[in-house]
Amino acid sequence: MPIISNMEIFEAQNRISGVIHRTPLCHSESLGRMAGVEMFLKTENLQKTGSFKIRGAANKILALPREEGAKGIITASSGNHGQAVTYAARMCGYSATVVMPKGGSRVKADSIKEYGAELLFCGSTSEERISYARQLRAERGAVYVPPYDDLMVMAGQGTVGLEIMDDLDGIAAVLVPTGGCGLIAGIATAVKELNPSIAVLGVEPEGSNSTGISCRAGKRTALNTIKTVADGVRTTIPGELTFPVVQRYVDDMLTVTDKDILRAQYLILERCKILAEPTGAVSAAAILCGALPEKFKGRRVVAIVSGGNVSMEQLRESFDPPCRS
Numbered sequence: 001m002p003i004i005s006n007m008e009i010f011e012a013q014n015r016i017s018g019v020i021h022r023t024p025l026c027h028s029e030s031l032g033r034m035a036g037v038e039m040f041l042k043t044e045n046l047q048k049t050g051s052f053k054i055r056g057a058a059n060k061i062l063a064l065p066r067e068e069g070a071k072g073i074i075t076a077s078s079g080n081h082g083q084a085v086t087y088a089a090r091m092c093g094y095s096a097t098v099v100m101p102k103g104g105s106r107v108k109a110d111s112i113k114e115y116g117a118e119l120l121f122c123g124s125t126s127e128e129r130i131s132y133a134r135q136l137r138a139e140r141g142a143v144y145v146p147p148y149d150d151l152m153v154m155a156g157q158g159t160v161g162l163e164i165m166d167d168l169d170g171i172a173a174v175l176v177p178t179g180g181c182g183l184i185a186g187i188a189t190a191v192k193e194l195n196p197s198i199a200v201l202g203v204e205p206e207g208s209n210s211t212g213i214s215c216r217a218g219k220r221t222a223l224n225t226i227k228t229v230a231d232g233v234r235t236t237i238p239g240e241l242t243f244p245v246v247q248r249y250v251d252d253m254l255t256v257t258d259k260d261i262l263r264a265q266y267l268i269l270e271r272c273k274i275l276a277e278p279t280g281a282v283s284a285a286a287i288l289c290g291a292l293p294e295k296f297k298g299r300r301v302v303a304i305v306s307g308g309n310v311s312m313e314q315l316r317e318s319f320d321p322p323c324r325s
Contacts (some may be wrong), residue, residue, distance in 0.1 A: 003185075013157065019058045020055055025042050025302070026040065026096045040288060050111075050307055058156060071143060077129070097120065097136060099130075125226065149182070154242060160186065162194075171195075171302055175287065179203075184202050203283045218247075256286050262283045263288065264276075268284055278314070285319055
């Protein structure tokens with residue numbers, strides 16, 4: 001049995017519909033010609049707080065009994081989930097604390113503080129900050145909202161898949177940037193339970209490919225080191241709850257280089273006028289660099305642009321001439 005089903009995802013859609021944006025599904029003839037496919041971008045960079053993360057965070061927090069939420073909300077995040085949790089907590093009148101990595105995205109940290117959260121820093125990996133956030137939860141008696149390994153969070157992220165299925169027919173594949181697997185677990189459940197013939201493909205940077213390694217090993221397998229420009233998918237191991245969903249529903253895992261990611265980020269902005277952060281360009285990078293299997297050529301594919309929270313400094317680095325070729 002799947003850990004979540006479309007029943008939970010439809011319930012999440014009803015719960016959060018008044019909070020989130022229904023983001024556009026944009027057709028790019030230009031990028032499609034370059035890649036030899038009919039290419040669509042699901043623009044979660046236009047979502048509230050700048051990424052898909054508000055879907056799962058809002059679903060989790062809106063479902064809390066008031067007496068629990070009033071104790072405060074704690075989470076761990078590279079940035080986007082922290083913004084989403086803080087936004088949803090503030091909307092409900094709850095306090096929020098976010099644990100970010102040391103040296104993380106300045107623009108994401110600034111946004112979290114602007115939304116009103118207490119911001120703390122710990123380590124460089126997702127596991128380090130998650131461990132610290134859980135410790136704080138125990139000390140304070142607050143509610144912990146996981147960044148991915150949670151049924152309510154997964155169900156909220158799955159609403160991306162419902163919207164895609166509502167908006168477009170004839171899809172051959174949906175490509176999803178993959179870290180802890182909350183987004184791909186939700187989307188894969190939504191898509192596969194509505195149409196099992198559609199392929200769901202995860203995409204990881206080659207320097208942070210724990211899910212691909214775990215899938216090939218048949219069990220959750222941790223990386224010793226992580227190195228990628230895509231900060232939203234710097235995860236050493238897929239989630240305990242999310243990974244079984246990936247094993248059940250995800251057809252394949254693809255990898256891309258950081259150069260592929262930065263080139264895709266540049267092309268998405270130049271050709272489509274869509275601003276993606278590096279993590280948000282990961283799935284499009286797989287299509288544009290030729291990592292997409294040949295059987296999908298000439299067919300209709302959807303790439304999830306998962307977020308757009310990027311600083312001007314990072315944009316300048318991304319758009320140096322080498323990334324354009």
